[in-house]
Amino acid sequence: MPLAQAADPTTESPVMSLLSILDRERSIADEHYSRWLVPPAALAIHLSIGQAYAFSVFNLPLSQRIGVTHSAPADWKLSTIGWVFSIAIVFLGLSAALFGPWLERAGPRKAMFVSALCFGGGFEVAALGVATHQFWLLLLGYGVLGGVGLGLGYISPVTTLIRWFPDRPGMATGMAIMGFGGGAMIASPLSTTLMAHFRSATGPGVVQTFVTLGLLYFCFMMFGVFTIRIPRPERRPIGWMTAEHPGALLAPAGVTANRAIRTPQFWLLWVVLCVNVTAGIGVLGQASPMIQEMFPGAITATAAAGFVGLLSLANMAGRFIWSSLSDYIGRKAVYATFFLLGAALYAAVPSTGKIGSVVLFVAGYAVIMSMYGGGFATIPAYLRDMFGTLQVGAIHGRLLTAWSTAGILGPVLVNYIREYEIGHGVAKADAYTTTMHIMAGLLIVGFICNLLVRPVDARNAVAEEPSSSAATA
Amino acid sequence: MRPVLRLVAAWALVGIPLAWGVWQVVRRSLDLFR
Numbered sequence: 001m002p003l004a005q006a007a008d009p010t011t012e013s014p015v016m017s018l019l020s021i022l023d024r025e026r027s028i029a030d031e032h033y034s035r036w037l038v039p040p041a042a043l044a045i046h047l048s049i050g051q052a053y054a055f056s057v058f059n060l061p062l063s064q065r066i067g068v069t070h071s072a073p074a075d076w077k078l079s080t081i082g083w084v085f086s087i088a089i090v091f092l093g094l095s096a097a098l099f100g101p102w103l104e105r106a107g108p109r110k111a112m113f114v115s116a117l118c119f120g121g122g123f124e125v126a127a128l129g130v131a132t133h134q135f136w137l138l139l140l141g142y143g144v145l146g147g148v149g150l151g152l153g154y155i156s157p158v159t160t161l162i163r164w165f166p167d168r169p170g171m172a173t174g175m176a177i178m179g180f181g182g183g184a185m186i187a188s189p190l191s192t193t194l195m196a197h198f199r200s201a202t203g204p205g206v207v208q209t210f211v212t213l214g215l216l217y218f219c220f221m222m223f224g225v226f227t228i229r230i231p232r233p234e235r236r237p238i239g240w241m242t243a244e245h246p247g248a249l250l251a252p253a254g255v256t257a258n259r260a261i262r263t264p265q266f267w268l269l270w271v272v273l274c275v276n277v278t279a280g281i282g283v284l285g286q287a288s289p290m291i292q293e294m295f296p297g298a299i300t301a302t303a304a305a306g307f308v309g310l311l312s313l314a315n316m317a318g319r320f321i322w323s324s325l326s327d328y329i330g331r332k333a334v335y336a337t338f339f340l341l342g343a344a345l346y347a348a349v350p351s352t353g354k355i356g357s358v359v360l361f362v363a364g365y366a367v368i369m370s371m372y373g374g375g376f377a378t379i380p381a382y383l384r385d386m387f388g389t390l391q392v393g394a395i396h397g398r399l400l401t402a403w404s405t406a407g408i409l410g411p412v413l414v415n416y417i418r419e420y421e422i423g424h425g426v427a428k429a430d431a432y433t434t435t436m437h438i439m440a441g442l443l444i445v446g447f448i449c450n451l452l453v454r455p456v457d458a459r460n461a462v463a464e465e466p467s468s469s470a471a472t473a
Numbered sequence: 474m475r476p477v478l479r480l481v482a483a484w485a486l487v488g489i490p491l492a493w494g495v496w497q498v499v500r501r502s503l504d505l506f507r
Contacts, residue, residue: 034476040483047487179487185494227483306504313498 022225024107029229035164037227042157042176044224045112048217049119049153050183052092055085055142057191061204065130068204076135084143086407091147093404096155099148100394101257103156108228111156116221119149123214131207151397154180157224158380159393163231166389169381170331174323177377181316187213254390255460261398265386265456268449272335273379274402274409275446279342279439280372281410283365286418286432287311293428294353294361307362314366315373322374323381331382332450338371339447346440350433376403386456413438
């Protein structure tokens with residue numbers, strides 16, 4: 001075939017031609033593109049995948065698929081259904097770690113498209129699993145496919161935002177990661193409304209709700225896919241790779257992901273994230289029973305649900321506020337605040353239960369939750385400070401394994417220590433005190449690790465060509 | 474579409490669902506203080 005004919009786009013198949021719109025070269029911004037379009041594109045992805053945190057609204061209906069109004073003997077048990085969310089979070093960490101380097105090559109648009117396919121398609125496969133009562137299909141759909149969608153969707157827009165906002169990386173990534181916290185707030189009432197609409201005498205409406213959510217989220221994520229752009233190679237916004245902000249720890253140039261995981265800084269930040277998430281996730285999972293047991297008779301189940309809602313608001317707000325603050329006082333100072341203030345609050349809050357102050361208890365945990373969210377949102381900017389932008393997406397993906405670890409460690413610590421205490425005759429209201437003191441101790445470990453973080457040795461860095469920002473965005 | 478309109482539309486598309494979700498939680502949280 002003559003070379004000229006091979007290069008002629010009219011000879012391409014229509015499908016390939018259509019898919020080429022996802023190519024990195026086709027997503028480079030023109031001179032009229034505003035970088036303020038990138039945060040809504042990122043939010044469209046994060047608001048969608050944030051649905052994962054609201055999966056528990058399906059637990060009870062899924063356990064009544066056959067019995068409809070009650071759990072029949074053939075129905076799935078709640079403990080079995082719990083595996084779906086756990087597998088999704090494990091695959092989030094795995095896919096973010098494994099596909100990070102591919103994301104760097106393929107660009108954010110293609111990665112976000114694959115994420116939308118996996119996340120939306122995962123719902124459809126899960127719907128098939130529920131309709132045919134095949135648990136493995138539910139696990140494959142929501143857990144595996146959905147989990148891969150979560151991982152790819154989590155890191156792709158964050159990486160792109162860091163490159164568009166080198167002057168305010170904390171604020172930019174905070175906006176997107178705030179969306180992940182907000183996603184559950186939309187998904188929970190939306191799912192409940194849809195299930196109420198589709199509920200019938202033959203089923204709780206989960207199948208139809210999964211099908212609808214899969215289509216809705218796919219379309220919403222497509223807005224993000226086609227709005228996202230990468231900066232032009234020559235674009236160097238104000239503040240590009242300069243240590244002009246207090247506390248910044250900038251690498252002289254980019255560090256590759258493979259090189260980064262061989263540095264002590266990566267593992268110190270891994271522990272920093274793991275400790276921060278462990279402490280927060282342990283409280284988040286136990287918030288409702290904890291407030292009811294600490295204030296017996298004063299807090300009803302409805303009021304406890306309100307407390308959980310308030311904590312999720314604090315979690316979401318903290319993602320934006322703390323990460324934006326990190327642009328001014330530096331990432332290290334923000335994490336030092338998380339650990340010192342967090343340790344003090346974890347140690348002090350159980351006493352508010354003893355003196356019977358609900359307001360102080362709620363305020364204390366709201367601040368703790370804001371720092372939990374803030375930890376997630378500030379880490380990408382911290383990584384950029386340490387390793388540059390060269391492969392920050394891939395490095396972020398690998399660091400998210402700390403989240404998967406904390407997802408197991410946090411609830412285990414809180415549940416088992418509490419059970420041990422109660423088993424040894426400690427009153428229910430006092431059983432949380434030891435756990436909270438252990439969390440405070442963990443935060444001190446995080447504080448020391450954060451204190452040990454120093455700039456990366458320049459020998460780890462590779463020279464960054466002026467054009468590589470677009471090539472790797 | 475004009476650049477400003479495009480920006481407003483993009484932010485509205487993500488802002489409206491987010492505001493609705495936040496309102497649902499705020500409404501539920503008020504039960505804590507009743």
